[in-house]
Structures are given as structure tokens and as C-alpha cells.
Amino acid sequence: MRATTDGAGPTDAEAPGGSRRRIAERDDRTPVEPRDYRTAFASAPAALALLDREGLVVLANTAFAALIGGEPEALRARPAADLLDLSCDRRAWHAYHEVLHGRRSRFRCTRRLKHTDGSVLWAEVTVAPLAGRPGVVLSVTDVGERRELRARLRHLQMHDAVTLLPNRALFFERLTAALESSAYDHGSTGRIGLCYLDLDGFKAINDTLGHRVGDRLLAAVAGRLTECTGPDGHLVARLGGDEFAVLVEESTGTEQVTSVAATVLAALQRPFDLDGQRLSVSASIGVVERAVAGTSATGLMQAADTTLYWAKEDGKARWTLFDPERNAHRVTRQALASTLRPAVERGEFALEYQPLVGLADGVTRGVEALVRWNHPEFGTLTPNRFVGIAEEDGSIVQLGRWVLRTACRQARQWQRDHPGAPPLFVSVNVAVRQVWDSDLVADVAEILAETGLAPRLLQLELTESAVMGSAGRPLQALQALSDMGVQIAIDDFGTGYSNLAYLSRLPVSVLKLDGSFVRGFQDEAHPNPADETIVEAMVQLAHRLGLTVTAECVETSGQAARLRRIGCDTGQGWLYSRAVPPDRIGELISAPLSA
Template sequence: MAHEEPQRPPARPFGGRDGAACSLPLLLAAPAGTLAGILVLTLLCLAVFAFFMIRDLLRARAAILRERELRRSAEEELRAYVDLLPIGVVTIDASGRMALANRRAPALLGLSLEKMMALDWTRPALSIIDGDGDGLEDDELPWNRALSCGRKITGIVLGVEREDSGEWAWISVSAQPRSDVAGAVAEVICTLEDVTQQKTTEAELTLHHLRDSLTSLPNRALFMERLSRAILRSDRRKFFSAVLFLDLDRFKVVNDSLSHEAGDKLLVQVANRLRGCLRPEDTVARLGGDEFAVLFEDILSVNDGINVADRIAQGFVQPFTLNGQEVFTTCSMGIAISTGSDTIPAELLRDAEVAMYRAKAKGEGSIEIFDPSMNAQALARFHMDADLRRALERNEFVLHYQPVVGLRTGRIEGFEALVRWRHPERGMVPPLEFIPLAEETGLIVPLGKWVLEEACRQAGEWRRKFPTGQPRLMNVNISARQFQHRDLIHTVLGALHAADLEPGSLKLEITESIMMRDPEASLEAMKVFRSMDIHLVVDDFGTGYSSLGYLKRFPVDTLKIDKSFVEGIGRDPESSAIVAAVISLARSLGMRVTAEGIETQEQMQHLQRLHCDQGQGYHFSRPLPPEAAEALLAQDPRWPGSSFSQ
């Protein structure tokens, strides 16, 4: 039997299933061919792993490149699509810089793309107003509102002055905010739609409701609406708002002398000139007639309001041209300033109007700031105005008559008719309290007509009762409004005819300031009166600014020396010299002279030595009611000290 060798256990593979890894000594003890195979196998595994890794990386890069290309293509397609839109599209980031703008946007805004990209849109240096024409704060702009609140803002209409053409465009703006991954607003996408045509159509539809049809200025309703909003904004802005109330001086002269059509043309030119004196954000409105109002905001003090008023006054220095004729006019202005958001708009406008009337009372072209004490005066004026309008209906006016005495004879040569108001509660109201108000309100025209008719009636009655060889003349004062009124001649003729009085028995007294407002028109009117044998007197001579060149052309019968000069005669060298010069001038022009305000014997005698023709004053008689004046006529007095007795 052969000797059998003991069987060896089968060799276990490297890293066998039983988990016992070959030890390093065993690996090193392995044959060289086996070791090389293992290394080759390892490198092969690594190469396969690297291949698949590189493949995946290349695929990922290719996917990224494809995605970028797709995104670039999509963005280009989107931009091309956005560029084709008929509306403007822009994006503005949180810092106020514009990141994107389509082709339509620059054309809408009238800006170059470079200028749009360079602007800080949180504070754009552009002329922008809201849909009503008011100025806007930067934080009220729709894109700034969307950036600050994080909500969509839609359909905000803005007016933008296009930089390239200077024209105004109306644009509807919507703003949609976009957030970043952290939830913060990163940018806002704005759409811009041109609504100029729609806005123009709306303006035309609302023109009759919110605009003055003659001047196209805002009317009272629109002005009050803007004033209300301005007052509400005043607290937030920490500034004041002010109202300037403006009334043209002597506007009625233009209407009466040149026609109402010329008056309308003047109002249009005034409106244009006012626009040129103000900022774009200010509001100027025509309230009616020749009254305008200006609203200006963001003022710090009353001095800012005065500066605006001065600028307007300077704008009226140059003449207006009406039908080829130059016309000069001024305006009276009143200013009232809001005290805060609790100011009532209607009261602020009323206060400005009250201040304007105070300015007008001071003189043409004046400016007055409202003071609360004016309210009581305005209320009294309101009541006076109402009473004055009823006074004619109730026959509350009466005439008193002051004798005009011949200084050579000492006898009555005529009377001056002076109107008095017999108020049912206040008694006799002095003329200085109601005549200026009647002149201002236009009531002087019907009142003056009544005075003319009553004075002529009384003169006719006395002429029939006391016939004399020399007719006694009746002097009647003509106010500025009466003299400028186109019906004055017919009124005078009607009064003479009704009283059966000869025209030569009437003297019309006109102040030199009235005549010199429009010398040429005054000259024509006075020629008509003289052709009718009606006498003309220049009243208060020496207090105005008559040109001697015009004076010698005026068909005047008598110069009446103002009582302020007569008062100082004999003791004031200047007054005495003026009186002597007036008398000498009148004689050289073939005119008579009447001195008013004679109160002493010495004054009368001094005037006699200067050969003054007539005089009136308390030295002879106060103004008398009709019965007393008639009794005086019946006595046919001769005042002692007159030259006839010397």
C-alpha cells in the first residue's frame, strides 16, 4: 500500500469569505506574479472609477452649459419680446439703479438709455407731477412705494416732462416688487403705459367742470380741492401752504372803454403772465370776473409769500397789448398762510380775500398780509355792503346842499349836492364810510345816477321858485366808476330832461386823478359834455398829478382848490404860494377858481386879494338839508366882508 501524503487544506482566497484578511507578511510572501496582478486589478478599478467620475463631470458640465445656453436664449427671447411690447418695462433695484429697460421706456420718458441707467430713481431729478397736476414727494413715486411696502402698486398716473421735447406726457405706472432668497425686496419691475391721449380726452370732458372756459385755468372747485390736499400735507412736510388772492385794478375801465371782448383778452394775457411768474407745482386759478387765486406750497415763512407777490407785481410792470393798444394795469393782492392741517380751506381763501380788500383800500397795486383782526372789519364791511344795497330801495339816501358863494358879490351862485345816508339804526352815516365801499362794489353807479336825478330835480324846482338874472348852478360830483361808465352821458341827459333843466345849469365835478387815469378817453368824454353846454370842474386840484399839457387841452371851466391848501393860506407860505399859483394858472387858461374849505374871515379876505372867484366852506354855511337850503335861498343873503362891501 502506498504511503499516502496527508492532504493540505485548500487555499483560501485573499480576503476570504471568513473575513480573515491576508496579513502583510503573507502578501509579501506571495509570488511576484500574483502581486502584479493585484496591482493591475487595483489600477484598473481606479481607472474605471475615474472614467465614470470624469464622464459624470463632463455630463454635468454639458448640462450646465446647455442650461446656460437655454437660459441665455430664453433671456434673449424674453428681451426681444419685451422690446416688442407697446408699453415701457424697466427694473429698478433696491439701491435705485435701473437694471433693465426695454426700447419703449426711453421714448416714453424722453430720456436716453444712458441717462436712465445713470439716474438714482429713488430721487430722480425729473419734473414729475401726479394725475391732478400737483407735485410729488420722492416717497410717493410708485416704484419707491413698492420697494418700501413690498406690495404691488398699480395704475398710478404720473405727468412727466420729456427732456428731449419739453412736452408733458401722462404715463400710467404699475410696480411689482421681487424678493431674493432671503425674502427681502431686491428689485421692482415697472410697466409704463402712455395714457396722454386718454388724459387729454378726460381733460376735455372735465374742462367745463374743473377749468375756466376762458383762460383754461383751474376754477374755484378744482382750486379748493387742491388747497384741501395741500393743507393735509403741510404737517407731514413741516412746511406751510399759502393762498394769494388777486384782483385786477381798474379792470372795469377796460370793459367800459374798450369793450368786454378786450376785457376777455386781458384776462387771458393776465392768466398767461401769472403762469410765467410761478413754479410748475404752484396752482393759479380764476375764481370769476377779474379775481384770481394762487396756491403755493412748501413755504417757510410769510416772507416767502411776499416774495411771490412781489414777483407777480413785477410781472405786471410791462403793458398788455389789446387790439394794438398798450394797456397798463396793476393788481391788489392779499395773502393768508395756513397754520396746519386743521386749517379750513374755505376760511383760508376767505382770509386772503379779506386781506386783498384791505390792500385795495390802501391803493392800487398794494399787498396786504391777513391779520385776524381783519375778520371783525370784514364782517362789519359785509353788513355795511348789505345795508348799502338795500338803502337805495328804501330811499334812505338824501342830498344836502352847500352854497357856493361868489367872493366878489358875497351872494350864492350855486350849490354843491352832497349825498348823505340816513341809516335806520346808525343814524346819519358819514360819506367817508360808505362812498369808498359803494365805489368798490360798483353801487356808486346806481347811487350816482340817483344823485344826478335828484340834484337836477331840486335845481329845476329852485330855479322856478327863485328866478334870477344869473342862474344858480348845481355842482354834482362824478365818481371814477361813473366817469368810466359808458351810459354816463345818457344818464346826465335823462336827468336834465326829467327835471326840465337847462344843461348850462349843471356843473360836473371830476377829480384830476380820475381824468389822468386815461387822459385821451377823458378828453373825448369832456368834449361831449362841453358841446352840450354842461360845465366841468376839476375837483381837489393840486392833490393829483395833472399834466399841464393835458390841462390846457381839457375843456374845463373851473379849477377847485383843495381845502388842504386853503387851510394854510395866510400862515403857511407854501400853501399860500400854491393857491396863488393855481389862481394865476387858471386865469391864464381862461378858467374860474373855486376855493373849498373856507372857515375864517381871514382866509376869505386873503383869497379875495388873490382874485379868487368863488368859495365854499363852513364860514358861509355847512351842507344843508333841502328845506334849510331853500330857506337860505329865500333870504338871498350877502355875507359881510365880501369885496362888494369894501
């Protein structure tokens, strides 16, 4: 048991709450006077001021006075709004008055303040009501260093490390701001321009010389771009990889922006010397110039990207101006590409037939099957609108098989409908990809067996460039089809390789002369002897090789007469008939077509 003195209870230190009572007693003995608060307020390192409900300074401390410039006493009764320039911003002014009149708990803003000595600082101003009495307390904090650090971080975030140019984020920020400001500024030209460029062959430099050299080249390119566009105030940015952009705000028209593109192109075509290493590079530039109204940043960039692709496609090392009509064609092409395969399954295609007529007697010997796409949005489309797309995406195999089956079935039906007339052969166009991506020989054999059409009544047309370049599998397929009895024709002959020695070794039975030769016969009053000599030579050569010759694009009786005179076998063209539905062909089977 612990001993106590004189039977007394626990000491103050031991008694519960004893220490707190003694401190309280001491506090009671030395109360804090109002002047102590004033002293603390006056000597506080934070810049503070007390304001009345009118916003006039009642009391300011030394730090506040030093920040503003002057002595604390001299600031009394001065409007704080004037000292801190709070009236320059309507929203800030309204919020400040809301706090003064007790309708808002706090207001904070950042202001650029000018000291009496001429120096400028950035300060954060906070205004809050005083607890339990009228008036507000105002504090001002110097945030210059914080803003400077934030600005440095933003600069690093918004600029490319390799070229030191504005990066993609800053470019889009400036582009969006330019579009918005021009839309509301009555003194603006209301137009904007963009040069979007890509370096030709940069990947090869990167791959062969390394990324270090590639980065140095990019930095040198950035320097050239800044030199040739910087004086005009145009924003130059690196958007990523070897892609750069020059933004022409307040454009005065297409001529100005294309002039910028031409200057950039010329600047980049000069060789670059990188520490003794001489490199040459060119650029492809997509140029877009348009009114700000109705333009978005995304739309402008899409147009620029499309135009840059055109510049590459047109041969590189050039600038290309955005063409709305060309773009509409591209959009339509994309729309067709996305719906082509399903269209075959939906039965949107149909065949029309154009007669192939004997020039000697005007009798229809055969027909060429021409596919049409009855598109629900674009109407009836001819093959030149979609066959190229079908070849690119491979749907030509499916479409070609449908055309072949439909044409053979129709030719067989004409035979049944006109048993007493000589049967017509049907000519079907075949793409090289059909030979590579499918078993064309098996498809033809299956379709002939299914429809009952004799092989000699089927003619397959391939373009001259496709046939002349045939080797391996394509050549084997053509030989197998010829052995089967199918006729092989070279379409558009005379426009491609015209390798006559190779022609003699191909399993070909028909040459179809390109229409450009026949169009040379149009001036019947003053015929060109050279045209006729060339065609006559080709016809004679074909006949000596055992081939027949068909002339395309026969439009006048004069052309037909000249072709007949030089020995051409059959003709095809509007003189005889345009491509027509299958029921119209029945009318032509027995009736000769006069020329």
C-alpha cells in the same frame, strides 16, 4: 327595461338617499372623539384661547402661545386681559367684561402687543361667547401687514405727490386736532398761529417755462420751508397750487409767528438753482395768531386768507398780520356792496347841499350836492364809504342818475320858491364809469328837459385824474356837455396829473383847488409864503385860461381873507356851512354868508 340581480331592488348608489345612508353608517362607525377637537384646536393656525367667565385662560393653543410668547400650559389660569393689555382702555375693558358675563354678543379691538423677545406686533383681538356652555373663545390675528399697508395708503392719500409735504386734508386734520387738544389741555399755551403763503409770480413761471419746471420749483420751495421751520416742529403743508401753510401749535404769541413768517420770507427770497437754471421767487404771507378759545379751523383759515389778500394788495413780497379792525371794515364793505343796488330802489339815499360862496361878497352862488346813504344797519353814510364800491360794481350809473335828477329837480324848486333872487347853480359829482357805462350826455339832456333847469345852472365835477386821462368817448362826452351849456369842473385839482398843457385843451370852466392847499393857510400867525405863492400861481393861470377857481375846505376867516387877497373866486367849507338838507339852503339864498 333595465335588468336587476336576483330580483333585488336598486343598488345603494341608485336608491334615493342611499349614498347618504352609507356615509352615515360609516360616520357612526368612526365617530369624532373629543380629543379630535382638542387636537384641531391645538394645531389650528389661528391664535385661540378658551376663557372662563372670570377671564382666566382655560386652554390656549400653540399659535396663541407663540404670539404671546411662552408655552400653552404656562398660560393656564392667566388673566387674558393682562396678556393682551385690555385694561388700558376703559371702553374696551367694559365691553370685554360685558361679553364675559353674557351681556354682549361680541367684542373686537386692536392692540399693540409686546412679545417676550422684545418685538412688537399689532393684533386684532376678538372675544365671543361659546355656544351652549359657559366661557368665551378669544382669537388674536396679526394685522401688522394690513396696518402697514393701510398706513402706506394713508400716507399717499395725505401727502402731496409733488412736494411730499402733508396735503390739505392732513393739514386740516392736524389743525382740528390742535384746536381740540389745546382747548382741554391745562398745560397748553391756549394759542395757535398760522402763516398762509402764496408764491408771487408763480403763474408766469408755469406759463413760460412749463409745469415740469414749476413742479420742481414747488418741490424746492417745500425743501426751503422744511429747512427753516422743521427744527421747531412746525407743520408745513401744501394746500394746493402754489399755496403753502405753516402751523404754529402752542404759539407763545404774535412775535413768534411773525418771526416764523420773516424767516420763511427771507428763505424764499434767495434764488433757486434748478439744474443750472436760476429762478427767483418771492412770497406773500398772511399771518394769524390768536387764542384757541372761540376759534374754529374754518374761521382761522378765513382770517389767514383775508390777510394773505392784504399782503398781495399792499405790494407783495411781505408778510401782513391779521388786523381785526381792518377786517371789520372789509366785512362792512362786503355788506354794503351786497345791498347797494337794492338801496337805490328802496329810496335809502338822500342829498344834502353845501354852499359855494363868493369870496368877494359872501353871496351864495351855488351848492354842491352830496349824497348820503341812510343805511338801516350802519346809519347815515357819507360818499367815501360807498361811492368806491358803487364804481367797482357798476351801480354808480344807477345811483349817479338818481343824484343828478334829484339835484336838478331841487335847484329848479329853489328857483320857483325864490323868484326874485339870482338862481343857484347845482354842482354834481360824476364818476368816469358813468361816462363809459351809460350815455351821460343823453341822461343830462333828458333830466334838464324833464326838470326845466337851465344847462348853465348845472355843474358836473370830475376828479383831476379822470379828466386829465380822458380820451375818446369821455372827452367827446365832456365836449358835448360843454357845448350844451353845462359847466365842467375839475375836482381836487393839484393832487393828480396837473398837466397844465392838456388842461388848456379840455372843455373845463372851473378848477376846484384841493383842500390840502387851503389847510396850508391855517397858521395865520406864521404863514408859509410858499403855499400862498403856489395857490396864487394856479389862480392866475386859471384866470388867464378863462377859468374860475373854487377853494375847498375853507374853515377860518383868515384862510378866506388870504384866498380873497390872491384872487380866488369862490370858497366852500365849514366856515360858511356844513352840508345841510335842502330846506336850509332856502335860508341862505338871500342872506350873504360873511367870512
